Amino acid sequence: MSAAHSLNIVPFVSVENMMDLVLSVGIEKFLIELSAYVEEDFIRWVDFDKTPRVASHSNDGVIELMPTSDGKLYSFKYVNGHPKNTKSGRQTVTAFGVLAEVDSGYPVLLTEMTILTALRTAATSAVAAKHLAPTGAKTMAIIGNGAQSEFQAIAFKALLGIDHLRLYDIDPGATQRCKKNLESFGFKIDACRSAEDAVEGAQIVTTVTADKKNSTILTDNMVGPGVHINAVGGDCPGKTELHRDILLRSDIFVEFPPQTRIEGEIQQLAQDHPVHELWKVIAGAEPGRVAEKQMTLFDSVGFATEDFSALRYVRDKLSTNSGFQNLDLLADPDEPRDLFGMLMRHATSTRVTSA
Amino acid sequence: MSAAHSLNIVPFVSVENMMDLVLSVGIEKFLIELSAYVEEDFIRWVDFDKTPRVASHSNDGVIELMPTSDGKLYSFKYVNGHPKNTKSGRQTVTAFGVLAEVDSGYPVLLTEMTILTALRTAATSAVAAKHLAPTGAKTMAIIGNGAQSEFQAIAFKALLGIDHLRLYDIDPGATQRCKKNLESFGFKIDACRSAEDAVEGAQIVTTVTADKKNSTILTDNMVGPGVHINAVGGDCPGKTELHRDILLRSDIFVEFPPQTRIEGEIQQLAQDHPVHELWKVIAGAEPGRVAEKQMTLFDSVGFATEDFSALRYVRDKLSTNSGFQNLDLLADPDEPRDLFGMLMRHATSTRVTSA
Numbered sequence: 001m002s003a004a005h006s007l008n009i010v011p012f013v014s015v016e017n018m019m020d021l022v023l024s025v026g027i028e029k030f031l032i033e034l035s036a037y038v039e040e041d042f043i044r045w046v047d048f049d050k051t052p053r054v055a056s057h058s059n060d061g062v063i064e065l066m067p068t069s070d071g072k073l074y075s076f077k078y079v080n081g082h083p084k085n086t087k088s089g090r091q092t093v094t095a096f097g098v099l100a101e102v103d104s105g106y107p108v109l110l111t112e113m114t115i116l117t118a119l120r121t122a123a124t125s126a127v128a129a130k131h132l133a134p135t136g137a138k139t140m141a142i143i144g145n146g147a148q149s150e151f152q153a154i155a156f157k158a159l160l161g162i163d164h165l166r167l168y169d170i171d172p173g174a175t176q177r178c179k180k181n182l183e184s185f186g187f188k189i190d191a192c193r194s195a196e197d198a199v200e201g202a203q204i205v206t207t208v209t210a211d212k213k214n215s216t217i218l219t220d221n222m223v224g225p226g227v228h229i230n231a232v233g234g235d236c237p238g239k240t241e242l243h244r245d246i247l248l249r250s251d252i253f254v255e256f257p258p259q260t261r262i263e264g265e266i267q268q269l270a271q272d273h274p275v276h277e278l279w280k281v282i283a284g285a286e287p288g289r290v291a292e293k294q295m296t297l298f299d300s301v302g303f304a305t306e307d308f309s310a311l312r313y314v315r316d317k318l319s320t321n322s323g324f325q326n327l328d329l330l331a332d333p334d335e336p337r338d339l340f341g342m343l344m345r346h347a348t349s350t351r352v353t354s355a
Numbered sequence: 356m357s358a359a360h361s362l363n364i365v366p367f368v369s370v371e372n373m374m375d376l377v378l379s380v381g382i383e384k385f386l387i388e389l390s391a392y393v394e395e396d397f398i399r400w401v402d403f404d405k406t407p408r409v410a411s412h413s414n415d416g417v418i419e420l421m422p423t424s425d426g427k428l429y430s431f432k433y434v435n436g437h438p439k440n441t442k443s444g445r446q447t448v449t450a451f452g453v454l455a456e457v458d459s460g461y462p463v464l465l466t467e468m469t470i471l472t473a474l475r476t477a478a479t480s481a482v483a484a485k486h487l488a489p490t491g492a493k494t495m496a497i498i499g500n501g502a503q504s505e506f507q508a509i510a511f512k513a514l515l516g517i518d519h520l521r522l523y524d525i526d527p528g529a530t531q532r533c534k535k536n537l538e539s540f541g542f543k544i545d546a547c548r549s550a551e552d553a554v555e556g557a558q559i560v561t562t563v564t565a566d567k568k569n570s571t572i573l574t575d576n577m578v579g580p581g582v583h584i585n586a587v588g589g590d591c592p593g594k595t596e597l598h599r600d601i602l603l604r605s606d607i608f609v610e611f612p613p614q615t616r617i618e619g620e621i622q623q624l625a626q627d628h629p630v631h632e633l634w635k636v637i638a639g640a641e642p643g644r645v646a647e648k649q650m651t652l653f654d655s656v657g658f659a660t661e662d663f664s665a666l667r668y669v670r671d672k673l674s675t676n677s678g679f680q681n682l683d684l685l686a687d688p689d690e691p692r693d694l695f696g697m698l699m700r701h702a703t704s705t706r707v708t709s710a
Binding site for chain 1: 362363367369370371374375377378382404406409411413415416417418420422424426429431433435436437440441443444445446447449451453455457458459460461462467469470473501502503504505506529532536682683684685686687688690691692693694695696697698699701702
């Protein structure tokens with residue numbers, strides 16, 4: 001950890017602090033550095049305690065807890081998904097997370113993760129694409145131009161050199177905003193009139209729509225051989241984006257199979273449909289793309305180890321960036337077993353002060 | 356919620372704020388009011404999403420997440436248990452928790468829960484004892500005089516009228532400290548030389564030791580007929596306090612059977628050993644104590660609904676108590692889908708400011 005601190009204090013990175021951090025590092029550099037942490041943790045995949053996220057579903061959305069541990073550090077993320085939230089001026093997805101020491105169980109970092117999740121999701125997609133996209137890919141279609149779209153674009157630029165974007169959203173305003181947000185980043189950007197139009201000439205197709213239902217953003221005839229599909233939006237039961245036939249034609253790469261079979265595009269397939277584990281590709285134990293005409297699919301749902309990597313990265317950044325608050329989160333009695341005495345002495349000190 | 360607030364802000368109750376709240380309400384009144392919330396939620400037990408806690412075990416301890424929801428509100432608690440922590444001046448148990456709206460997935464409260472957990476554990480024990488302890492009980496033995504002991508004593512005084520305590524701890528210093536902490540609360544207090552000595556004449560026996568192992572704090576011959584045992588310390592796999600023979604003689608009451616069978620004293624018994632569900636007793640669907648000579652046992656492990664009740668109580672208290680901070684926890688872009696734009700506009704505003 002950065003500064004020495006009392007046992008009661010947990011560093012807290014607010015939304016403001018996170019924006020300062022991302023901007024002071026630079027968003028492209030942030031994504032490159034974060035990707036290195038994500039890769040590092042995928043390579044040592046076997047070290048992690050892995051469990052599907054703990055989800056609480058309601059009619060309007062879901063609240064999830066995503067814990068993991070490598071035996072030294074423990075992390076969890078709280079994240080919601082409520083598509084209707086945008087109608088009341090709220091985010092579809094918000095998140096915060098905690099990193100803790102396994103040895104003591106004490107948290108060492110609490111941080112906003114709405115922005116950080118957008119960054120780690122994009123970083124993970126780009127890491128996967130490094131191994132799966134066709135060599136020399138320059139053009140990416142992005143279908144769904146909401147909150148995650150620009151982060152995907154910049155991560156693919158920073159890690160793969162994508163410099164041509166073909167954007168489509170059912171809301172043309174979203175496409176215009178995405179285009180405007182990205183205009184200073186050096187892309188050639190086409191605003192397209194349909195998903196069919198957008199995928200034209202793209203070597204990579206990113207789907208990142210938000211509706212909580214089974215949609216068909218891509219049908220089989222829309223995707224040619226050799227394309228890499230980065231399917232980000234289908235990430236909970238009953239929420240998919242791709243026609244089943246696309247899945248049957250693709251080599252499918254996933255994060256944690258027990259979770260992806262519940263939440264990913266492959267919920268449309270038999271439970272024993274063969275899939276590849278992304279970590280094995282990143283660790284070099286299995287090949288990624290093996291043929292020019294191969295259709296590859298990263299069925300991204302987001303996994304707890306990626307949040308772990310992001311939390312670890314932010315914690316390491318705090319040593320050189322002072323943007324955090326000290327939160328009085330943990331009771332720290334002068335005598336460890338004397339919680340009650342601490343409370344009573346607080347009464348005395350308060351009484352003395354106000355006398 | 357208390358004050359109107361921006362969408363990015365979550366009220367945070369620090370350790371200091373919590374101590375102020377408990378002391379301003381008064382600890383006995385706090386425990387009485389909190390018990391009413393705990394009872395209310397036990398009565399509507401069927402409304403809750405219930406799942407055993409999600410535990411991450413290591414050699415030295417455990418980190419747990421305890422989520423639940425009644426369909427309107429969602430809560431979770433982060434809690435660790437590391438007995439060795441006291442050696443480095445840390446608490447064995449620390450905790451914090453979050454209350455959120457199911458409708459939007461947005462958190463509405465973040466609070467310390469080290470102190471609050473001690474209070475809700477004591478409140479729950481007292482609620483159980485109201486239904487299970489012998490009528491007119493005045494004397495309670497407390498075996499294990501650590502951080503939870505005084506809270507138990509005061510809850511039993513406030514809710515049952517216990518006015519005589521018989522204390523024992525393997526560390527006589529712990530007993531002396533507990534006695535001193537409680538001296539202004541109007542108890543008659545005996546410091547005892549052994550567990551056998553402590554249970555002498557007690558109608559209620561509370562066991563609340565902290566070692567993470569299977570111990571035998573009480574053997575069968577030590578406990579006479581008619582006694583109520585409030586077993587608080589045995590609360591994770593491999594950590595029990597009572598001899599198996601005591602369990603076989605008792606009517607056993609538990610919170611959530613699937614969790615207690617893993618974590619409670621009854622981990623020593625067959626998986627189908629009959630137990631009573633506490634909520635049914637509190638709701639009046641089943642009797643509590645039915646005979647003078649009956650030996651009753653509350654096999655307490657702590658359940659997520661009790662934290663839910665405690666969080667709900669604290670949130671309601673915030674409307675009349677101003678002791679909290681506003682935490683910038685949630686990204687709140689002016690345009691909901693424009694997270695990236697918010698980040699970029701922050702760059703502009705920062706640049707202008709520092710120019």
